[in-house]
Amino acid sequence: MNKLQVKGNWNVAKGRLKQKWGQLTDDDLDYAEGAEEELVGRIQKRTGESREAVERAIDDASRD
Known part of the structure; x- marks a missing residue:
């Protein structure tokens, strides 16, 4: 998987997470890009x- 594909997958996942949690x-999401632990903590907060x-929602959002 090349860098462009990874970025595209992350953008899809971000969109899905924002749909689930509008706040x-x-x-x-940008702050936590590439750092799942930080992302989980921010979403929990x-x-x-x-x-x-x-974690389940992140996994679901990152699947194609």
Whole structure:
């Protein structure tokens, strides 16, 4: 997978996560790009969701 494909997959995943949790901002997702632990923490903080629910949603969002 080349760099452009990875970036495209991340953009799809970001869109899906924002659909699920509308309160997330581009800054939240851009800040955490490439750092899943930080992304999970930011989403938990914003949404109050459990870690497991957030990780499951990220996995679902990153699938084609």
